[in-house]
Amino acid sequence: MARTTLDLIRETVRGETLFNEPMREHTTIQVGGAADLLLYPADREDLAALVKLLAERGVPYFVLGKGSNLVVRDGGIRGAVICLDQGFRGVERRDAADGRPRLWVEAGTALRTLVRWTVDHGISGFAEFAGIPASVGGAVAMNAGAWGVSIGEQVVELEVMDRTGATHVYPREMLRFGYRSLDLPPDSIILGALLRGGESTPATVKDRAKELYRRRKESQPVREPSAGCVFRNPSGGKAGEMIDGCGLKGVRVGDAQISTVHANFIVNTGNATAVQVVSLVGMIQERVYVRHKTKLEPEVRIVGEWEKGKLRISE
Numbered sequence: 663m664a665r666t667t668l669d670l671i672r673e674t675v676r677g678e679t680l681f682n683e684p685m686r687e688h689t690t691i692q693v694g695g696a697a698d699l700l701l702y703p704a705d706r707e708d709l710a711a712l713v714k715l716l717a718e719r720g721v722p723y724f725v726l727g728k729g730s731n732l733v734v735r736d737g738g739i740r741g742a743v744i745c746l747d748q749g750f751r752g753v754e755r756r757d758a759a760d761g762r763p764r765l766w767v768e769a770g771t772a773l774r775t776l777v778r779w780t781v782d783h784g785i786s787g788f789a790e791f792a793g794i795p796a797s798v799g800g801a802v803a804m805n806a807g808a809w810g811v812s813i814g815e816q817v818v819e820l821e822v823m824d825r826t827g828a829t830h831v832y833p834r835e836m837l838r839f840g841y842r843s844l845d846l847p848p849d850s851i852i853l854g855a856l857l858r859g860g861e862s863t864p865a866t867v868k869d870r871a872k873e874l875y876r877r878r879k880e881s882q883p884v885r886e887p888s889a890g891c892v893f894r895n896p897s898g899g900k901a902g903e904m905i906d907g908c909g910l911k912g913v914r915v916g917d918a919q920i921s922t923v924h925a926n927f928i929v930n931t932g933n934a935t936a937v938q939v940v941s942l943v944g945m946i947q948e949r950v951y952v953r954h955k956t957k958l959e960p961e962v963r964i965v966g967e968w969e970k971g972k973l974r975i976s977e
């Protein structure tokens with residue numbers, strides 16, 4: 663019997679391979695249909711072999727972090743989803759020649775782990791990220807930030823794998839970070855980042871992280887499933903205040919609801935679907951445009967297909 667792409671992937675990849683995997687279980691807002699394949703490469707060699715094989719077989723891939731900025735459509739994702747959650751974790755101190763603190767962080771490391779590490783070691787510059795449920799790779803890809811600090815400001819260099827399986831090191835001068843964005847060639851996979859920090863003390867960093875997390879809990883629905891802020895702040899304004907100004911807090915479509923705590927969050931109150939979430943997104947854009955003459959742009963990434971359709975990879 664001829665070997666299928668799935669057979670080849672199973673023979674090639676040493677890491678975990680999940681077939682027809684519901685993405686609602688891998689996104690913080692808990693919506694989305696199944697991905698044909700969800701793959702957790704064991705290490706760089708495994709990842710390189712995988713992307714080469716996918717290229718040879720014409721299978722597209724999507725890189726998943728912690729799924730905290732994603733709305734996956736109800737038909738799921740055709741092709742492969744690659745997640746660095748298992749073989750790509752760790753934080754290591756690699757100071758600059760002049761002794762200033764620098765950290766090498768693997769892309770699959772949870773941002774929460776990095777924040778805790780910097781608290782334990784008294785390194786400043788990361789406490790602002792306490793409470794962002796991201797991976798380091800996803801945070802860098804989105805240039806995540808809070809309290810006036812974005813992670814791109816701390817990046818000294820990035821290591822990235824391209825779609826041929828080759829790795830490249832990009833120094834910061836080559837990187838174009840924008841507001842919640844980083845411009846990289848299509849299909850780039852961030853493997854890790856060298857980040858700069860400042861010298862401080864564990865007690866000072868801990869106090870700052872605790873205080874900022876306390877303020878976050880007061881102003882955001884941190885315990886409910888969401889994808890964080892749905893819209894980017896338009897220049898000179900705050901998306902949440904504009905949405906609130908339209909009286910939309912609490913409005914729902916099915917189980918998707920505009921948070922009563924922070925109007926720029928949509929929360930999943932039970933069994934919301936992507937259709938319901940995206941309907942709310944459209945409704946908000948329309949109402950805000952009518953009232954404020956501003957077109958809100960989504961910050962969340964809406965990915966995948968509406969219809970289940972034919973699997974790109976069959977068993």
Ligand SMILES: Cc1cc2nc3c(=O)[nH]c(=O)nc-3n(C[C@H](O)[C@H](O)[C@H](O)COP(=O)(O)OP(=O)(O)OC[C@H]3O[C@@H](n4cnc5c(N)ncnc54)[C@H](O)[C@@H]3O)c2cc1C
Nearest residue numbers: 727728729730731796797799800801803804806807852890
């Ligand atoms: C409760 C809550 C609070 C939040 N607060 C904030 C906040 O204060 N500030 C903020 O900026 N965001 C916030 N967010 C949004 C979200 O956490 C960030 O956008 C985060 O950067 C997404 O990281 P992730 O690992 O979850 O990436 P995912 O959501 O999985 O992916 C996001 C994008 O990054 C890409 N990506 C992921 N990993 C890689 C990689 N290794 N290589 C290449 N591309 C990759 C994906 O393909 C996708 O396009 C919040 C979200 C929630 C749920």
